[in-house]
Amino acid sequence: MAVGGELIVRAGDHGAEMYVIQSGRVRITKQMGGREVVLGDLGPGDFFGEMSLLESLPRDADAVAIGETKLLVLNAGSLLVRLRRDPTFALEMLHSLSGRVRALNAELEKALGTNGNDDSA
């Protein structure tokens, strides 16, 4: 359980857990070029922190609870058990990650497209 404003995950920290939101909301932010950028607001059923868990790398962004938030915490062992018992969870993770890759591709295309126009001008 996290209270409003509580920092659940800090960018740069090492973490071996991922989180599934049971109730409440979580804001994901990242420092970029000296300012804080909101990457997204997550709600029940959404998950975060999976990148550090899967790749054993430091956290990439901050996660802050917006109001009282209840979380399901999964580490490597419990994730494996969860995937065995709850096979659709893997499919939902893939579905969500695929959506994120698609969104990033669109952002990249937009950024490169803009730069291209600037170069030609």
Next chain:
Amino acid sequence: MIIDACEDRLYVISDLHLGNPSSTARGRLVEFLDYARITRTSVCINGDGFEMLQTSFSRLASDAVPVLNALRRLMHDGNRVYYLVGNHDIALEHFLEDWLFTQIAPFLNLRSGESRIRIEHGHLYDPWFVRYPKGYERGARVLGLALLVHPDVYSLYAKVQERAARRHRDDPFDLGAAEMLLERGFDTVILGHTHNALQVELPHGQYVNSGNWLRGSSYVEIDNGKVELKRWESWNRR
């Protein structure tokens, strides 16, 4: 693949087993689907809508055609039909998209009102299906042959199943699966597969089983997030 949907009103039915020799669903189902059309409600068939393991093609066709026509009328009037695949219709997955002109999904994460509702057939949590998938299929085919001899064999099967469920009542797989899914932030989980219509409160939320239409006629009504298990009675009795 569509796994997310948003509906104010939705009826969930499961285990129709159209084409199964012991199915009595066809007439009642056409009537029910027309009722959904008139009340402007979308419909989710939560697995095992069409029988593949325990039927002949001619029997399946004679049962399926009137129901498919009713589903098309429902969609023609602007309602949506969701079809979730169960263990008796996996082989039909490719045909169903062509027949129904609708999306087939493995499960549905539904947003209705303020509620998040998970709808799934439930066979993936059945320990017999998971441990012995080939044996499970062979058993279903053998039962299918017995049903061709006499459709009332289903009543006997249902009694045996009920007795087995009573024996395992301390640890029924569907309640365990529902609780595990509820932990992931759903308000309600709707499964089918067991044929036993049920609505219970669990520690993390609500579990509903949509029952069956082989002999029963239970359905789940979702209205702006409110979920209620109901029994369909024909127009004449309403």
